[in-house]
Amino acid sequence: MLLKIAWRNIWRNKRRSFITLTSVAFALFFAIIMRSMQTGTYDQAYSSVINATTGYMQWQGEGYWDKQSLDRSFHPDSHQRKQILAHEGVLDLLPRLESFALLASNNSDTKPGFLKGVDAELEAKYFQLNEKLLAGELPNSQNNGVLLASGLAENLSLGLGDTMVIIGQGYHGMSANGKYPVIGIADLKNPIANKSTVYLDLKELQFLTGAYGQVSAEVIIPKSKDQLIELKQDLALIIDDESSDLLTWQEMMPELIEAMEADSAGGLAILFILYLVIGFGIFGTILMLTAERKPEYGILLSIGMSRGRMALTSFMETGLLSLLGILGGSFLAWPLAAYYHYNPIELGGDMDAMMEEYGMEPLLPFSLDGDIWLTHGSIMLIISLLLSFYAVVTIYRLNPVNAMRR
Amino acid sequence: MSVIETKKLSRIYQDGDSLIHAVNQVDLQVEAGEFTAIIGPSGSGKTTLLNLIGGLDTPSEGTVTIENKPIHQLKDSELINFRLKHIGFVFQAYNLIPVLSAQENVEFIMLLQDQSKSARESRAKELLKAVGLEQQMHKRPSELSGGQQQRVAVARALASKPSFVLADEPTANLDSKSTEDLLDIMHRLNKEEGITFLFSTHDQRVIDRAERLIYVEDGQIKSDEKK
Ligand SMILES: Nc1ncnc2c1ncn2[C@@H]1O[C@H](COP(=O)(O)OP(=O)(O)O)[C@@H](O)[C@H]1O
Ligand SMILES: [Mg+2]
Numbered sequence: 001m002l003l004k005i006a007w008r009n010i011w012r013n014k015r016r017s018f019i020t021l022t023s024v025a026f027a028l029f030f031a032i033i034m035r036s037m038q039t040g041t042y043d044q045a046y047s048s049v050i051n052a053t054t055g056y057m058q059w060q061g062e063g064y065w066d067k068q069s070l071d072r073s074f075h076p077d078s079h080q081r082k083q084i085l086a087h088e089g090v091l092d093l094l095p096r097l098e099s100f101a102l103l104a105s106n107n108s109d110t111k112p113g114f115l116k117g118v119d120a121e122l123e124a125k126y127f128q129l130n131e132k133l134l135a136g137e138l139p140n141s142q143n144n145g146v147l148l149a150s151g152l153a154e155n156l157s158l159g160l161g162d163t164m165v166i167i168g169q170g171y172h173g174m175s176a177n178g179k180y181p182v183i184g185i186a187d188l189k190n191p192i193a194n195k196s197t198v199y200l201d202l203k204e205l206q207f208l209t210g211a212y213g214q215v216s217a218e219v220i221i222p223k224s225k226d227q228l229i230e231l232k233q234d235l236a237l238i239i240d241d242e243s244s245d246l247l248t249w250q251e252m253m254p255e256l257i258e259a260m261e262a263d264s265a266g267g268l269a270i271l272f273i274l275y276l277v278i279g280f281g282i283f284g285t286i287l288m289l290t291a292e293r294k295p296e297y298g299i300l301l302s303i304g305m306s307r308g309r310m311a312l313t314s315f316m317e318t319g320l321l322s323l324l325g326i327l328g329g330s331f332l333a334w335p336l337a338a339y340y341h342y343n344p345i346e347l348g349g350d351m352d353a354m355m356e357e358y359g360m361e362p363l364l365p366f367s368l369d370g371d372i373w374l375t376h377g378s379i380m381l382i383i384s385l386l387l388s389f390y391a392v393v394t395i396y397r398l399n400p401v402n403a404m405r406r
Numbered sequence: 407m408s409v410i411e412t413k414k415l416s417r418i419y420q421d422g423d424s425l426i427h428a429v430n431q432v433d434l435q436v437e438a439g440e441f442t443a444i445i446g447p448s449g450s451g452k453t454t455l456l457n458l459i460g461g462l463d464t465p466s467e468g469t470v471t472i473e474n475k476p477i478h479q480l481k482d483s484e485l486i487n488f489r490l491k492h493i494g495f496v497f498q499a500y501n502l503i504p505v506l507s508a509q510e511n512v513e514f515i516m517l518l519q520d521q522s523k524s525a526r527e528s529r530a531k532e533l534l535k536a537v538g539l540e541q542q543m544h545k546r547p548s549e550l551s552g553g554q555q556q557r558v559a560v561a562r563a564l565a566s567k568p569s570f571v572l573a574d575e576p577t578a579n580l581d582s583k584s585t586e587d588l589l590d591i592m593h594r595l596n597k598e599e600g601i602t603f604l605f606s607t608h609d610q611r612v613i614d615r616a617e618r619l620i621y622v623e624d625g626q627i628k629s630d631e632k633k
Contacts, residue, residue, distance in 0.1 A: 008505035
């Protein structure tokens with residue numbers, strides 16, 4: 001019956017309840033859509049940067065990340081490697097060897113370049129290297145050629161079938177010079193990478209630099225990108241010696257997180273103000289309502305209703321009202337977020353160009369992460385329940401004689 | 407044993423610098439089955455006296471004993487529970503919960519006493535019938551006349567089987583027909599069910615029906631006569 005009273009009380013002043021309800025719904029709708037857009041964009045940005053660079057987690061030679069040189073490459077222990085691959089949270093391991101060298105062609109001067117020795121089949125499988133191909137094919141142990149980033153190919157005036165010369169330093173001071181046919185050209189999107197990257201077959205680069213069996217890193221492909229910390233803890237038990245490190249993308253690219261967090265903070269500040277405004281609105285309603293109901297509370301207290309039950313009823317009333325608003329806001333936000341999740345907004349103009357430069361797709365997909373709904377729905381509910389403590393305090397202080405005196 | 411007994415009961419209000427003796431040294435006894443009116447001019451202390459007897463207000467001095475229980479010693483929560491179990495209240499206005507039907511209003515008291523649904527329902531119907539509202543049971547207070555609302559309030563006051571019913575000017579907002587009807591009902595309940603009524607009024611028609619008249623002025627009992 002208390003719930004019945006609370007429910008019916010909501011409809012006593014339909015207009016006021018409706019205004020409160022819609023303002024809660026609107027605030028929540030706005031908060032969810034905004035966070036959905038932000039989170040969706042960040043997720044997209046994160047995953048495109050991560051996929052284009054480090055992957056989600058790496059197994060590296062000790063200290064490699066601080067001073068990335070060929071001399072710090074390492075020889076993965078084959079037993080440990082098997083154990084990592086056998087872990088249920090790991091899909092695959094991708095060995096990579098990276099080095100710097102001077103590149104030259106017959107018909108132009110030299111350019112500095114970034115050599116990546118990879119297993120192209122795996123890079124295609126997990127990082128879609130094949131989709132970046134503009135012409136030719138990926139390097140492998142049979143074709144023994146190099147895949148050039150398109151910007152680099154242009155600078156060196158190299159085309160498919162031409163020969164490129166690599167002049168560099170190998171492992172521990174060895175020289176590393178070689179001649180390779182250009183077998184593929186790829187567009188790497190990111191402007192810096194696209195002006196410098198050369199892909200070779202891993203074995204070929206190991207042979208060229210004399211780093212036999214060595215890799216800079218094994219990229220760990222996790223089953224789920226949301227449980228990296230737990231996965232890292234598990235894998236650390238396998239790699240228990242000091243000669244190699246495990247690094248998550250957060251550790252390798254803290255500046256990426258910082259940039260997003262700075263941006264996110266701006267959005268949260270707007271939401272904070274929004275919640276403040278709505279909070280004052282709800283408080284106004286509760287204030288009026290409590291003042292109006294005082295004589296009634298006086299009667300209820302007189303006839304023997306305990307203060308606890310009265311407080312509970314008023315708590316339920318506010319809770320139900322904001323819950324209605326919360327449900328309304330959530331349900332309204334869902335189709336819009338879902339629409340832009342599956343049909344991301346395409347950016348035009350400057351934004352488009354800028355994002356493409358950084359290797360991101362110029363799309364703003366919305367996130368459908370249930371956490372957004374849960375978080376902001378709860379915030380709204382907590383705000384209104386906290387505010388309804390005003391009514392609770394009033395009820396506990398109420399003197400029936402004064403309340404009924406007019 | 408008296409149902410109600412007050413000794414040297416006083417209630418002093420502070421009004422700025424001056425003190426108001428709203429109730430001043432009142433000794434009063436009410437026995438079971440009485441139909442008693444407290445009368446006196448406006449501001450004489452009737453409401454304050456009833457509030458003290460009903461445990462709604464705290465005495466400045468003196469004692470209130472209900473069925474041998476000194477209620478002025480009870481804590482707030484004990485007092486609320488005591489009121490629920492032992493005292494029926496009818497106020498001048500705004501008695502009922504506006505969002506509940508007549509029947510639900512009567513049931514509400516029994517719900518607070520944790521009575522079963524079936525017990526609540528049958529007693530509520532019985533009581534509403536006794537006050538002549540069997541046709542109006544499902545109406546909300548706003549759909550009832552002032553007189554009907556007061557009759558629901560009487561039914562509600564009786565729902566908890568209280569020791570007595572306190573009614574502060576129950577007819578103040580009623581026309582003469584409704585006043586007569588309400589008095590008839592209260593009188594019949596008093597005669598047939600032995601319910602003790604203590605009410606305040608300054609309405610001559612009500613005074614005429616009372617069986618004991620306690621006249622107060624300036625917070626003091628000036629006369630007390632049984633008819
Ligand atoms: N809460 C209060 N604060 C101050 N004065 C009060 C209060 N309640 C009653 N009084 C004063 O006490 C006196 C008696 O009031 P009341 O009991 O309401 O009289 P009645 O019901 O006979 O009209 C009046 O002078 C009134 O102004
Ligand atoms: Mg009065």
